[in-house]
Amino acid sequence: MLTPFEALGSHDGIRRIVDRFYDMMDRDPAFAELRALHAADLDPMRLSLSSFLTAWVGGPRDWFAANPDKCMMSVHAGLPISARSADQWVRAMSAALNECDVDADLASRIEAAFSAMASGMVRPS
Secondary structure (H helix, E strand, C coil): CCCHHHHCCHHHHHHHHHHHHHHHHHHCHHHHHHHHCCCCCCHHHHHHHHHHHHHHCCCCCHHHHHCCCCCHHHHCCCCCCCHHHHHHHHHHHHHHHHHCCCCHHHHHHHHHHHHHHHHHCCCCC
């Protein structure tokens, strides 16, 4: 049985998903509020999210080694994340998983986890 890391296509597959996610976020007005939370240059975020997701789905844990005592919640703690921007993140990531032909069952499980993660980052306005 494949690990989620392997089922997603290992490093190349995860990078493809992350690139699709950031491409959509950068170009589609439906994700404008989410895009506004990011710096102009998305390349550092592409690398960081690829590394994080690689570790999160069972691949090499380089992100955690490079970011000791950090998690996604602490990294995003200072950002003004609204319910709308959290929803945009989940929708963009779900679309990226779908467009990259991730197995439907695995995509569903990942989307549920992403949804819980994103909702936990929402800051009261």
